[in-house]
Structure formats: C-alpha cells, structure tokens
Amino acid sequence: MAVTIKDVARVAGVSASTVTRALTMPELVHPETRERVRRTAVTLGYHPNRAARGLITGRTGNIGLLVPDLGNPFFPSVVKGVQARAHEADYAVFLADTDEDATAEAGLVRRLSKQVDGIVLCSPRMPDEELRTLVADTPVVLVNRRIAKVPSVTPEFPDAMRQAVSHLTALGHRRIAYVAGPRSAWANRERLRSLRALTKDIELIEIGNVMPMFEGGVAAADQVLAADVTAVIGYNDLVALGLLNRFMARGVAVPGDISVLGFDDIALAAMVHPSLTTVALPKEQAGRAGVDLLLQLLTEPDRSTAARRELPAQLMVRGSTGPTPA
Amino acid sequence: MAVTIKDVARVAGVSASTVTRALTMPELVHPETRERVRRTAVTLGYHPNRAARGLITGRTGNIGLLVPDLGNPFFPSVVKGVQARAHEADYAVFLADTDEDATAEAGLVRRLSKQVDGIVLCSPRMPDEELRTLVADTPVVLVNRRIAKVPSVTPEFPDAMRQAVSHLTALGHRRIAYVAGPRSAWANRERLRSLRALTKDIELIEIGNVMPMFEGGVAAADQVLAADVTAVIGYNDLVALGLLNRFMARGVAVPGDISVLGFDDIALAAMVHPSLTTVALPKEQAGRAGVDLLLQLLTEPDRSTAARRELPAQLMVRGSTGPTPA
DNA sequence: TTGAAAGCGGTACCAC
DNA sequence: GTGGTACCGCTTTCAA
Numbered sequence: 001m002a003v004t005i006k007d008v009a010r011v012a013g014v015s016a017s018t019v020t021r022a023l024t025m026p027e028l029v030h031p032e033t034r035e036r037v038r039r040t041a042v043t044l045g046y047h048p049n050r051a052a053r054g055l056i057t058g059r060t061g062n063i064g065l066l067v068p069d070l071g072n073p074f075f076p077s078v079v080k081g082v083q084a085r086a087h088e089a090d091y092a093v094f095l096a097d098t099d100e101d102a103t104a105e106a107g108l109v110r111r112l113s114k115q116v117d118g119i120v121l122c123s124p125r126m127p128d129e130e131l132r133t134l135v136a137d138t139p140v141v142l143v144n145r146r147i148a149k150v151p152s153v154t155p156e157f158p159d160a161m162r163q164a165v166s167h168l169t170a171l172g173h174r175r176i177a178y179v180a181g182p183r184s185a186w187a188n189r190e191r192l193r194s195l196r197a198l199t200k201d202i203e204l205i206e207i208g209n210v211m212p213m214f215e216g217g218v219a220a221a222d223q224v225l226a227a228d229v230t231a232v233i234g235y236n237d238l239v240a241l242g243l244l245n246r247f248m249a250r251g252v253a254v255p256g257d258i259s260v261l262g263f264d265d266i267a268l269a270a271m272v273h274p275s276l277t278t279v280a281l282p283k284e285q286a287g288r289a290g291v292d293l294l295l296q297l298l299t300e301p302d303r304s305t306a307a308r309r310e311l312p313a314q315l316m317v318r319g320s321t322g323p324t325p326a
Numbered sequence: 327m328a329v330t331i332k333d334v335a336r337v338a339g340v341s342a343s344t345v346t347r348a349l350t351m352p353e354l355v356h357p358e359t360r361e362r363v364r365r366t367a368v369t370l371g372y373h374p375n376r377a378a379r380g381l382i383t384g385r386t387g388n389i390g391l392l393v394p395d396l397g398n399p400f401f402p403s404v405v406k407g408v409q410a411r412a413h414e415a416d417y418a419v420f421l422a423d424t425d426e427d428a429t430a431e432a433g434l435v436r437r438l439s440k441q442v443d444g445i446v447l448c449s450p451r452m453p454d455e456e457l458r459t460l461v462a463d464t465p466v467v468l469v470n471r472r473i474a475k476v477p478s479v480t481p482e483f484p485d486a487m488r489q490a491v492s493h494l495t496a497l498g499h500r501r502i503a504y505v506a507g508p509r510s511a512w513a514n515r516e517r518l519r520s521l522r523a524l525t526k527d528i529e530l531i532e533i534g535n536v537m538p539m540f541e542g543g544v545a546a547a548d549q550v551l552a553a554d555v556t557a558v559i560g561y562n563d564l565v566a567l568g569l570l571n572r573f574m575a576r577g578v579a580v581p582g583d584i585s586v587l588g589f590d591d592i593a594l595a596a597m598v599h600p601s602l603t604t605v606a607l608p609k610e611q612a613g614r615a616g617v618d619l620l621l622q623l624l625t626e627p628d629r630s631t632a633a634r635r636e637l638p639a640q641l642m643v644r645g646s647t648g649p650t651p652a
Numbered sequence: 653t654t655g656a657a658a659g660c661g662g663t664a665c666c667a668c
Numbered sequence: 669g670t671g672g673t674a675c676c677g678c679t680t681t682c683a684a
Contacts, residue, residue, distance in 0.1 A: 016671090017672080021670085029669065030669055033669080055675090055676040055678090056675070
C-alpha cells in the first residue's frame with residue numbers, strides 16, 4: 001500500500017491534522033514540528049492523494065482537455081501548450097480525443113467533469129445550444145471557438161484572412177478558391193465569414209466541405225482545377241498539402257500554374273517541397289492561454305464578463321505561392 | 327453542486343446502499359426497486375464520482391500515459407490508440423508529455439500514480455534501474471521498450487531492420503549510413519543492434535546521435551554526404567525528412583544520388599515529394615495493445631511471467647529509395 | 653432484499 | 669500550536 005497521512009502522523013508523533021498543516025499551511029505550525037513532519041514525509045515518500053483531497057476541498061488539481069483529432073498536428077501542438085502550462089501550475093491533464101465525432105463530445109465532458117476542476121474544449125464541433133448547457137455545469141474555456149459568456153482563446157481570424165488575401169492580391173490573384181472544412185467547425189465558419197467580407201477585392205469560389213485532412217485536400221483538388229482559379233486557400237495545412245499532392249500528380253505546377261495557401265503552420269508545412277505558404281495560428285500559445293483563462297475562471301468564478309483572448313496570426317510566405325500566371 | 331448518490335437515494339426513497347447496488351450489482355436488488363432507482367438516476371443525471379469510488383475500491387478507472395514528445399507525429403498516433411482502447415474499457419486517460427526530458431519522467435509517474443490504476447510508458451528515456459524501481463510501486467506497461475519482468479509492447483525490430491536492409495541491398499546498396507537517434511532511446515539501441523547484426527551484407531557507417539526531429543536530420547545530412555554512401559537510414563521519419571530536405575537544398579538527387587529510408591511511417595511520409603520509403607511500425611495498434619496488457623495486469627497482477635507483445639512491422643516502399651547510382 | 657454504520661485519505665472547523 | 673471530530677461521495681460489511 002501507498003503511504004498515507006496517518007503513517008506520517010504516527011512516525012512523526014503528531015496528529016493527522018498537524019501533518020496537513022505542516023504541509024499546506026506551514027506558518028500555522030511550530031517550526032520544529034514542521035521540520036520533523038516534513039522530513040518524515042520525505043523519508044517515507046509521502047505524497048497526498050489528490051483524489052481524496054479533492055473530495056473535501058472540491059479541487060482536484062486536474063483539468064480536462066478535449067480535442068477533435070490528434071491526427072491533425074495542429075492539435076498535438078495545442079495539447080503541448082496545455083500540458084506545459086498545466087504542469088507549471090501543478091495541474092495534471094485528462095486528455096480525450098473525440099475523433100471528429102461531435103456527438104461524443106458532451107458525453108466525454110460529463111464523464112470527465114467530476115474528476116477535473118475545469119475543461120479546455122479545443123475546437124469543439126458540437127452545436128451552440130449543447131455547448132451552452134454544458135457550460136452551465138462545468139467551468140469551461142474554449143480554444144478556437146467563441147460563444148457568448150464563455151471564456152475563449154481565438155486567433156484573430158479577420159486579420160489572419162486579410163493577411164492571406166492581401167498576399168495573394170499583391171501577387172495579382174483575383175479569382176480565388178476556398179476549400180471549406182467541416183461545417184461544424186467554428187474556425188471554418190469564421191474563415192468563410194472573414195473571406196466573404198473581402199470579396200470587394202477578389203472573386204471567391206467556395207468548394208467543399210471536406211474533412212480537415214490530407215485526403216480532404218486530395219479530394220477537392222480536381223474541383224479546384226475545374227473552377228479555373230489562379231490561387232486556392234485550403235481550410236488548413238493538411239487540406240492544402242492534399243491539394244499540393246494532387247496537383248503534382250496531375251502535372252499542375254505550384255506556384256507556376258496555381259498558388260496554394262494553408263492555415264495553421266504545422267511543422268510539416270515547412271518540410272515539404274514546395275514549402276507551404278500558410279498563416280501561422282497560435283497553437284502551443286493558445287493552449288497555454290486556455291489554461292491561464294481556466295485558472296483565472298477557477299479563482300474568480302463570478303466575474304461579470306467572460307475573459308476573451310485574441311491571439312495574433314502571422315502569414316508565413318513560402319514556396320507554394322507566387323505571381324499570377326501570365 | 328453535482329448530483330450525488332444521496333440525492334438519488336432520497337428521490338427514489340431508498341438508502342444510498344441500495345442505489346449503489348442497483349447500479350453496480352443489479353441482481354442483488356428487487357427488480358422493481360432497481361428500475362425505480364435507475365430511472366431516477368437517469369432523470370437526475372447522476373454519474374458516480376469516480377474519485378470517491380476509487381478511494382474505497384482502490385480502482386480509479388483512470389490510466390496514465392507518458393510520451394516523450396507530442397511534436398513527433400508518431401506519438402499522437404500511439405496516444406490515439408491508447409485513448410480509443412481505454413474508452414472502450416471505460417477508462418479515462420491522463421496524458422503527460424515529458425519533452426524528451428528523461429529526468430522529468432519519474433516525477434510525473436509518481437505524480438500520476440495515485441490517481442491512476444496503471445501507467446503506459448511510451449518510449450521512456452529513463453535508465454533501466456530507475457525504471458525498475460518505478461515498476462515496483464505502480465503497475466506499468468512499456469510501449470517501445472523492453473526490460474525484464476515488465477509487460478511490454480514492441481515492434482519486431484530485427485525483422486523491421488531486415489526488411490529495410492534487404493530492400494536496400496536488393497537495389498544494389500552496399501555502403502549504408504545510419505543516422506542514430508537519442509542514445510537514451512531503447513528503439514535507437516535496438517535499431518543499431520539489429521543493424522550491426524546485418525553487417526555481413528553491408529558496410530555500415532554510423533552517424534549521430536541526433537534528436538529524433540526534422541532538425542536532427544537536417545543537421546546530419548552533410549555528414550552523410552561526406553561519408554560517401556549510396557543509401558542512408560534515418561532513425562525515424564522526421565530525421566529522414568530532414569535529410570531529404572537538406573539533400574534537396576544541396577542539389578543532391580533522391581533517389582538518384584542517394585536513397586533515403588525512414589522508420590515509423592508517420593502520415594507525413596506519404597505526403598512529401600519524393601514520398602518516403604519507410605518501415606511502418608505499429609502505432610495506434612501499439613497503444614491499444616499497451617492498454618490491453620495493462621488491463622490484464624490489473625486483473626491478474628500475479629502472473630509469474632510478464633506479458634510481452636511483439637507487433638509486426640512492414641516496409642513501405644515509396645519514392646525515396648532506388649537503385650544504386652551507376 | 654434492504655438499511656445502518658464504518659471507512660477509504662484527506663481537510664476544515666472547533667476546542668483546548 | 670495542536671488534537672479531535674465530522675464530513676467529502678461512495679462502497680462494503682453486517683444485521684435485520
């Protein structure tokens with residue numbers, strides 16, 4: 001069996017209460033006793049059972065994290081950020097991957113909610129109403145999604161899209177395709193919204209929706225070519241890479257015949273050839289910010305206004321975009 | 327507050343004990359009562375607090391998972407497998423990313439051990455002795471590492487390497503470089519061991535060690551070229567992709583001037599151009615198997631012999647390998 | 653078949 | 669400054 005507070009108490013010759021105090025409110029106990037208790041705790045290898053503690057304090061020291069698909073490198077990056085920040089604050093992380101299944105999300109949240117102090121929902125796919133009922137029961141922070149009254153971390157999408165489109169128009173492109181991601185993804189809706197707001201400069205062809213994966217891009221590539229555009233923006237980097245791949249297979253030169261632009265800036269984007277021009281979205285940073293907001297929410301639960309963090313995006317110009325073909 | 331067993335008991339007009347029984351040992355309670363309890367549990371939205379339950383049963387329903395770096399796509403795949411299998415068995419998963427820091431591993435394990443029934447250690451970097459002391463306290467299953475008396479899931483490395491080398495020798499290569507990964511990685515030691523056992527057919531040039539990342543490959547590329555080999559095996563796909571990248575930058579044709587072969591078969595390997603020949607190692611499958619072994623270990627802790635699962639590997643021949651240059 | 657009581661490992665509160 | 673006691677939410681005897 002593991003060593004419990006009683007073991008420490010017995011060995012140190014004090015009561016359990018004193019052990020607790022010595023360890024968590026040191027100033028309340030006589031320096032001499034405190035030291036003795038602490039030393040025995042160390043020698044015995046005592047670590048308080050957080051589950052038991054949580055039972056009475058109402059604080060578990062754990063946070064939950066839901067992501068749609070670890071197969072998309074975007075999410076592991078966010079997870080890394082969450083992990084890092086959580087550990088700094090001495091929190092442990094429950095992770096759940098929903099496999100892009102919107103209906104599974106709520107169940108997982110409820111399953112987790114008892115064991116965590118709060119949950120970071122990254123790019124949740126569930127509908128707004130469902131999200132809202134969930135938020136009533138559990139402290140939640142959203143990453144990559146925004147909804148009234150819920151703390152959230154999001155990229156500056158309008159600006160991100162402006163950077164992307166400005167880049168393309170500066171290169172002479174006027175007729176541009178957008179390969180849309182999942183309808184249920186808030187990020188997709190936002191990208192589309194930002195994009196549509198920019199149609200005074202460009203003619204926009206919408207294609208999709210596709211799954212936010214390499215295969216989705218491959219699947220959309222031929223439609224893009226048929227649409228007679230000179231540039232295409234993929235929902236994310238994976239989609240853009242799928243486009244790139246299929247274009248190459250069909251002998252279409254990038255950026256000679258068509259320019260390709262992605263979103264996210266996953267590590268992969270810089271590794272391929274031609275390398276992928278993309279808008280870098282905050283990932284680890286978003287994860288860290290999500291945890292920050294959650295901790296803040298736990299500390300002061302009744303702020304009137306939900307914290308909202310918008311993180312900047314940065315266009316990374318690489319090899320997959322170039323001037324309009326003559 | 328969340329709904330507790332007492333709420334259910336009160337509303338259903340029974341005692342807490344009966345609620346427990348109705349829910350976990352249904353055959354012990356009168357069908358009528360049972361139904362009533364169950365219905366009220368559902369209407370109230372009652373879910374037992376697993377932490378509280380764990381306190382008394384000694385079972386938390388959670389498992390821990392440690393990985394060295396989520397930035398390497400190999401690990402998210404393993405995580406997905408662990409997740410999937412764990413959820414099937416109604417377990418939740420604590421995840422920790424150690425950032426390739428071997429010294430952090432033990433601490434994380436201990437931090438987690440109280441809250442989980444067992445831990446899956448994926449590619450742990452810590453030394454054998456440390457691992458052994460850890461195993462004494464907590465049920466542990468190893469993925470991608472083997473050590474006496476501890477259940478483990480590993481790829482069939484000797485065979486994996488045999489496939490790789492056979493492929494290269496069939497193409498005429500005789501002088502082959504291996505870019506080694508972290509010394510602390512068991513996988514690296516095994517690959518090296520398997521490789522050295524094959525030197526009757528080939529001349530082996532060892533280069534490295536490098537971090538198991540894209541940058542590691544980039545960094546090793548020039549040494550590889552200086553070594554005057556016709557083929558190079560990277561520690562893993564990321565390293566191989568780094569090699570590919572640097573070769574391209576230096577105008578070295580792949581596979582025209584040199585063949586490149588990786589390990590893992592991360593999704594990325596098929597997306598680049600030239601696509602990467604690699605030995606596909608079990609990833610999600612390994613994760614699932616790891617959980618299976620752990621559950622088995624929890625059920626029958628005192629088997630005399632530790633379960634050991636070896637999963638087959640498969641060479642994926644793609645564009646980055648070709649015949650020896652004439 | 654059911655309920656009461658004890659206890660899992662801690663912490664909070666109240667005496668002393 | 670320290671100890672005793674109750675209690676967090678749940679399961680498990682033990683009796684009835």
